[in-house]
Amino acid sequence: MSIPTLVVEDVVIKFAGDSGDGMQLTGSQFTNNTALIGNDLSTFPDFPAEIRAPQGTVPGVSGYQLHFSSNRIYTPGDNCDVLVAMNAAALKVNLKTLKPGGIIITDISGFDTKNLRLANYTDGVNPLEDGSLEGYEVHKIDITKLTREALKDIQLGVKEKDRAKNMFVLGFLYWLYNRDLTSTFSFLHDKFGKKADILESNIKALQSGYNYADTVEAFSSRYKVEKAKLPPGKYRSITGNTALTFGLIAAAENSALPLFLGSYPITPASDILHDLSKYKNFGVRTFQAEDEIAAITSAIGAAYGGSLGITTTSGPGMALKTEAMGLAVMLEIPLLIINIQRGGPSTGLPTKTEQSDLLQAYYGRNGECPMPVISASTPSDCFDAVYEAVRIAVQHMTPVIFLSDGYIANGAEPWRYPSSEDLKPIKVNFKKGMAADEGKFMPYQRDENLVRPWAVPGTPGLEHRIGGLEKEDITGNISYDAENHQHMVKVREAKVDMIANHIPLQTLDSGPETGDVLVLGWGSTYGSIKSAVRELQGQGLAVAHAHLRHLRPFPANLGTMLGNYKKILIPEINNGQLIKIIRDKYLVDAVGYNKIKGVPITRTELVTAVKALI
Amino acid sequence: MSDVLTPQGPALTAKDFATDQEVRWCPGCGDYSILKQVQTILPQTGIPRENIVIISGIGCSSRFPYYMNTYGMHSIHGRATAIASGLKATRPELSVWIVTGDGDGLSIGGNHTIHLLRRNFNVNILLFNNQIYGLTKGQYSPTSEENKITKSTPMGSIDHPFNPLALALGADATFIARSMDRDPKHLQQMLLHANDHHGTSLLEIYQNCNIFNDGAFEIFTEKSSRQEETLMLEQGKPLIYGANKDKGIVLDGYKPKLVDLNNGHSANDLWIHDDHDFYKAQILTRFFDNPATVGHFPRPFGVFYATERATYEDEMQLQLEEAIAVKGKGNLDALLQGKETWVIE
Numbered sequence: 001m002s003i004p005t006l007v008v009e010d011v012v013i014k015f016a017g018d019s020g021d022g023m024q025l026t027g028s029q030f031t032n033n034t035a036l037i038g039n040d041l042s043t044f045p046d047f048p049a050e051i052r053a054p055q056g057t058v059p060g061v062s063g064y065q066l067h068f069s070s071n072r073i074y075t076p077g078d079n080c081d082v083l084v085a086m087n088a089a090a091l092k093v094n095l096k097t098l099k100p101g102g103i104i105i106t107d108i109s110g111f112d113t114k115n116l117r118l119a120n121y122t123d124g125v126n127p128l129e130d131g132s133l134e135g136y137e138v139h140k141i142d143i144t145k146l147t148r149e150a151l152k153d154i155q156l157g158v159k160e161k162d163r164a165k166n167m168f169v170l171g172f173l174y175w176l177y178n179r180d181l182t183s184t185f186s187f188l189h190d191k192f193g194k195k196a197d198i199l200e201s202n203i204k205a206l207q208s209g210y211n212y213a214d215t216v217e218a219f220s221s222r223y224k225v226e227k228a229k230l231p232p233g234k235y236r237s238i239t240g241n242t243a244l245t246f247g248l249i250a251a252a253e254n255s256a257l258p259l260f261l262g263s264y265p266i267t268p269a270s271d272i273l274h275d276l277s278k279y280k281n282f283g284v285r286t287f288q289a290e291d292e293i294a295a296i297t298s299a300i301g302a303a304y305g306g307s308l309g310i311t312t313t314s315g316p317g318m319a320l321k322t323e324a325m326g327l328a329v330m331l332e333i334p335l336l337i338i339n340i341q342r343g344g345p346s347t348g349l350p351t352k353t354e355q356s357d358l359l360q361a362y363y364g365r366n367g368e369c370p371m372p373v374i375s376a377s378t379p380s381d382c383f384d385a386v387y388e389a390v391r392i393a394v395q396h397m398t399p400v401i402f403l404s405d406g407y408i409a410n411g412a413e414p415w416r417y418p419s420s421e422d423l424k425p426i427k428v429n430f431k432k433g434m435a436a437d438e439g440k441f442m443p444y445q446r447d448e449n450l451v452r453p454w455a456v457p458g459t460p461g462l463e464h465r466i467g468g469l470e471k472e473d474i475t476g477n478i479s480y481d482a483e484n485h486q487h488m489v490k491v492r493e494a495k496v497d498m499i500a501n502h503i504p505l506q507t508l509d510s511g512p513e514t515g516d517v518l519v520l521g522w523g524s525t526y527g528s529i530k531s532a533v534r535e536l537q538g539q540g541l542a543v544a545h546a547h548l549r550h551l552r553p554f555p556a557n558l559g560t561m562l563g564n565y566k567k568i569l570i571p572e573i574n575n576g577q578l579i580k581i582i583r584d585k586y587l588v589d590a591v592g593y594n595k596i597k598g599v600p601i602t603r604t605e606l607v608t609a610v611k612a613l614i
Numbered sequence: 615m616s617d618v619l620t621p622q623g624p625a626l627t628a629k630d631f632a633t634d635q636e637v638r639w640c641p642g643c644g645d646y647s648i649l650k651q652v653q654t655i656l657p658q659t660g661i662p663r664e665n666i667v668i669i670s671g672i673g674c675s676s677r678f679p680y681y682m683n684t685y686g687m688h689s690i691h692g693r694a695t696a697i698a699s700g701l702k703a704t705r706p707e708l709s710v711w712i713v714t715g716d717g718d719g720l721s722i723g724g725n726h727t728i729h730l731l732r733r734n735f736n737v738n739i740l741l742f743n744n745q746i747y748g749l750t751k752g753q754y755s756p757t758s759e760e761n762k763i764t765k766s767t768p769m770g771s772i773d774h775p776f777n778p779l780a781l782a783l784g785a786d787a788t789f790i791a792r793s794m795d796r797d798p799k800h801l802q803q804m805l806l807h808a809n810d811h812h813g814t815s816l817l818e819i820y821q822n823c824n825i826f827n828d829g830a831f832e833i834f835t836e837k838s839s840r841q842e843e844t845l846m847l848e849q850g851k852p853l854i855y856g857a858n859k860d861k862g863i864v865l866d867g868y869k870p871k872l873v874d875l876n877n878g879h880s881a882n883d884l885w886i887h888d889d890h891d892f893y894k895a896q897i898l899t900r901f902f903d904n905p906a907t908v909g910h911f912p913r914p915f916g917v918f919y920a921t922e923r924a925t926y927e928d929e930m931q932l933q934l935e936e937a938i939a940v941k942g943k944g945n946l947d948a949l950l951q952g953k954e955t956w957v958i959e
Contacts, residue, residue: 038956183954227958236955246950253946260704280937282944285703285930290729294696297689297726301669301700304687305708309700327690417955420946457685457701457708460664465633465679467688468672477635478680 005178005222010069012077013173016094017086017110019053019062022166026084027064029170031412033183035237038227039068042527043412044076044600049267049350056110056118061093070226074378074527076411078602084169086110086143088119091127103137105172107165109144139218143168150208151201160198164205171209178224181206233416240379240408241268243415244338245275247383249282251390252308255426260302261286261310262295267350268406269312269340292320296337300324303333306430306456308390312338315357316347319364326365327468328399329492332444332452335399336389340409343598352598353407355523356574361401362552362581368489370496372396373552375403377526380415382408385549388503391426396499397451403551405573407600408524430454434461443476449502450495497553506555511537511544516614518565520590522548522578525571525601532606543610551578559586567613569593571601626663628653633683639674644795644821648742649681651801652711656684659809661709667701668711669694671718674749675742675821678713692723695730695739699926702735706927709809710737716757717747720776724756731785733926734813740805741778741818746827759904764826778818779918780899783892788813790895791917794820796835800846800915807917813925833905834913843905847898847916852884855912863911870897872911887916895919 013030017023024045034041044065053060067077082103085091087110098104111128127133128140147168151161167184174181184206192199213219238246252259263273263286277286285302289295296311303309313321318339328335341357343349361373372392376385386402393400431453434441443464444452455462464476472479473488509526510533511518521529526547533545546561548554562568562582568590570579576592583590593609595601631653639645656666666684670676672691679686689697694712702710712719719727719741730737746764747753753766757778761770779790789811793804801819808815820831833839841857853863860875862884873879888894895918903910938944 032954036954036956038958230958232958234951234955234957236952249944249949250946253944258704260700262700279944279949280934281941282946282949283934285934287700287703289696289699290725293693294699294726294729297693297696298700298703300689301697301702302704303700304697305701305705307704323690324693331687416958417950417952419950457667457705458665460662463664463684465635465682465686465688467679467686468690469688 003217003219003222005224007224007226009071009225010067010073011082011177011223011225012065012067012080013082013084014063014065014080014094014097015084015169016061016063016090017084017166018055018090019048019050019060020055021062021086022163023062023064023086026166026170027066028412029184029187030173031066032187032237033174033179034066034068035235035412035414036183037179038230038235039070039225040073040228040230040414041066041068041237041412042073042076043067044407045410046599047351054118056087056089056115058089058093058119061090063090063094068225070228072228072230074530075600075603078604082173084173086165086169088115088121088127092119092121098136100135101137103139104133105139105141105169107143108140109142141172146208146212147205150204154197154201154204156197156201161201164201167202167205168209168212171206171211172213175210175213176219176222178222181210230414231416235414235416237412238380238415238417239410239412240376240382240404241271241340241410242275243380243382244376244386244404244409245272247386248276248310248390249279249284250383250420250423251387251426252284253282253420254423255308255390255394255428257306257308257394257428259284259310260299260307261312262289262298262302263287263312264289264292264295264317266292266314266317268342268409269314269317269338271409272312272338272340292317293324296321296324299335300328300331300333303335304331304456306454308336308394309334310336310338312340314340314342314350315344315360318357318360322365325371325399326367326369329365329369329371330468330471331466332397332492332495333399334393334397334454336386336393336402337399338386338402338404341403341405349598351406353405353524353600354573354596354598355403355405355525356577356596357403358522358551358574358577359580361403368493370493371552372398372400372496372499373403374400375523375549375551376408377521377523377547377549379408379411379413381526383415387423388549392499392502394426394428395451395502396449396495397454398496403523405524428454430456431459431462433459442474444471444474446491449498450491500553500556503550503553503555505557506546506548506561509545509547510534512542513544514564515542515544516565517543517567517569517610518562519543519545519569519571519606519610520548520562520578520582521545521571522551525573528601528603528606529571531603532610535603535607536610541610541614548578554585562586562588567591569610569613571606571609573601626657628657630663631656631683633681635680637681638677640825642824643674644744644823645675645678645742647795647798648740648801648819648821649678651798651805652682652740655802655805655809658806659709665707666709666711668713669698669701670713671723672749673715673718673747674823675713675715676718692718692721693726695719695723695726698737699726699730699733699735702737703927703930706736706931712737712739714739714741716741716743716745716755716778720778720781721756728781728785731782731787731814731816734788734923735927736812736814736925738808738815739817741816742821743778743818744821744823744827745830746823748823748826752826777899777902779816780896780902782816783896783899783919787816787919788923789815789917789920790818790899791815792818792820792915794831794835794915795822797915804917807920811920813923834915843912845901845912845914847887847889847914847918849887849889849917852881852886854881854884868893868897870901870911872909889917889920892919892921
């Protein structure tokens with residue numbers, strides 16, 4: 001009997017297992033495969049800070065949530081349709097997010113007495129056997145045993161063989177969703193090409209999982225999700241950190257500036273360092289510094305020499321860089337400080353997402369120390385937003401803070417990637433020498449945007465000294481003069497404020513131009529807000545959504561826009577930060593929705609929050 | 615013929631390296647001499663002025679760039695070394711000089727100093743060592759002697775001091791030398807040696823702070839004591855010192871011994887200075903006795919150690935070239951597209 005294939009619109013799968021079970025790899029492989037068939041998708045990897053957290057325990061559970069659809073989607077989904085639970089702890093942690101009637105696929109080897117005890121189930125209780133999962137479609141498979149059996153002819157230890165369990169699961173799901181295995185075969189060849197045994201074991205496990213599902217007819221039907229109706233174009237799948245890396249390389253190419261990254265490894269920003277270090281053939285120089293301070297100061301040195309100076313970090317590293325950021329403000333030198341935010345304060349929650357460094361970006365330095373702040377709202381938006389951040393830095397001679405977060409850094413989505421011709425060149429004006437009528441070089445002579453010249457060592461006639469001490473405007477000489485200091489504080493602020501004249505006006509993402517509620521967001525809350533607002537609009541409510549990329553300065557029309565709604569709701573994954581700035585600057589009685597649990601805000605939560613205001 | 619044009623202007627003089635800024639060190643400060651010697655030797659190096667960059671941190675010495683008519687940055691405390699690293703990594707053709715002090719370079723910036731040394735960027739570090747915090751008005755520094763009474767140590771310092779050159783050698787420095795503000799000729803020689811070395815050159819300069827630590831190095835600089843207390847190192851020459859040039863140092867295995875040349879020892883028996891010898895250099899850096907100790911060794915001045923090792927910026931450049939040779943010059947469109955794409959009609 002052939003098994004029928006049902007067409008469904010929307011699926012959320014959660015892969016969950018021990019942090020050594022390879023769930024991140026399984027999830028990302030399923031994601032790539034999904035992207036290639038043209039579904040819209042959104043992912044949410046969620047893993048512990050420890051590389052190998054205590055095996056089998058609840059804190060050791062690593063998860064990867066994938067939402068794919070033939071419709072446009074903007075979030076990884078509030079609840080899942082399918083839960084893969086490789087052990088008892090994974091089931092325990094994730095069961096609450098499974099929809100009623102959802103599918104559970106388990107490895108029964110992960111539910112032995114030891115695993116049940118580690119997951120803190122009461123002695124003698126096994127959720128697979130006590131009827132507590134009655135409302136779900138449970139598939140109990142001895143994945144461990146089946147994988148070992150499939151690999152019995154391969155000369156590898158049991159431990160190595162067990163590492164291929166995740167491929168068995170992947171094959172099983174590929175069968176369920178009618179997938180072609182080619183993309184994963186080619187991935188495995190790239191990854192394990194030099195290790196024949198490992199390559200063979202992974203490929204065999206993948207095929208065995210697929211064949212097993214086919215043979216045992218575990219499901220009464222298979223599923224298929226049609227291509228999504230995305231705007232026409234060429235697509236690829238991309239994560240936030242990769243998009244950011246590409247944005248930096250593109251900006252360097254299109255500004256003809258050599259790229260220098262000074263960085264110290266920190267979760268969740270390290271992947272940018274890893275990625276950029278692969279592209280030396282673009283002239284990219286990466287410098288793994290001895291600490292966060294050397295990371296930013298080496299980038300300052302590179303920028304002083306005429307490179308595109310960049311440093312990447314996360315919250316704790318940001319804190320260490322603050323004095324150097326002040327120096328960059330005083331030097332009025334282009335620099336990009338990229339903060340992939342995570343849960344804080346201090347070491348906080350290294351692998352969990354949060355938006356709690358906005359006030360730090362705004363105010364976290366000694367003295368009056370204004371800097372532009374830019375944020376990205378989705379994984380692919382990291383490309384455009386960081387490109388814009390580079391433009392502002394080099395054209396306005398200022399350090400710029402770029403905020404992303406763990407959720408979009410690691411999350412993936414389809415990206416209608418641009419061609420190099422679509423990208424606007426970034427014009428850079430180095431001062432090349434002295435004009436005939438210029439007497440002496442004035443390093444702080446400003447243009448109409450209050451921007452000083454970028455004069456790099458090696459240029460004859462422009463020898464000059466700059467530094468962190470207060471300086472006289474125009475000449476750049478040290479000055480402790482009272483009037484001059486006030487003037488310089490105001491000038492440095494005005495210079496940043498004037499950037500508002502060179503950025504786009506704020507637009508609505510959706511909704512009426514006047515109405516009951518404007519949901520104002522920034523950063524990674526984009527998808528949740530968009531989905532929630534769309535749902536509310538579908539119910540006929542006058543709710544709009546605006547999402548900020550430019551956080552400092554704000555777009556010139558933002559104040560007017562805020563005045564067009566009865567209520568302003570500002571959802572943030574922090575304890576209320578943008579809301580403080582908005583209230584301060586525009587004197588509006590905005591309302592916050594704040595969730596500080598290390599995970600994204602859900603659509604459902606926002607729908608409720610908006611309705612409470614109407 | 616090379617495409618690079620060498621400016622054919624008139625030869626520069628020390629004056630060309632002075633600025634119009636008033637020099638604000640205390641009258642009598644050792645920094646004046648160091649400034650003068652640097653301005654004196656730079657014309658001799660033949661480096662175009664626009665290619666010279668002086669980067670400093672914070673402290674009295676760090677005002678240096680303002681007085682030099684070159685490119686310069688007076689940065690933040692302890693970070694000149696890291697800023698210079700980024701500059702040198704991206705602009706290897708520049709002549710980069712780091713001016714720092716015992717507080718700036720060994721205390722707040724100690725971490726960057728050791729990492730710079732191991733990476734071996736081709737830069738020159740001028741470490742002005744006055745064994746005190748001057749700009750903050752007289753606290754002990756990481757090179758101050760034990761038991762030193764200062765504003766922050768009214769009962770005497772209980773910190774054991776750094777031996778800067780031994781520290782540098784521990785970080786695999788490729789060039790270490792010592793000089794002093796009061797010996798202009800020697801200082802000029804050492805500056806030229808430092809400049810000639812391809813790799814990080816650490817030149818420790820004993821510098822008198824006549825306000826907060828006056829006379830700290832008197833015993834090495836005053837006529838009455840200097841010949842007995844200093845050992846001037848010269849490549850290929852025996853280690854001889856003393857007013858009558860009658861004291862020498864021999865090596866007994868790895869143990870240095872003081873000998874009297876009037877008493878059965880000849881110059882032929884002595885330790886011959888070889889600045890390529892790492893093991894001898896290690897021993898020399900340990901000639902660090904308190905001059906009040908009976909039987910103490912004289913304090914060496916000169917080039918202790920110089921060796922060639924690949925510089926960071928050269929290696930970085932090689933990797934860039936190798937990447938291009940292997941993968942071809944980066945193609946932005948190929949990068950953005952990646953391996954796996956699909957089309958929506």
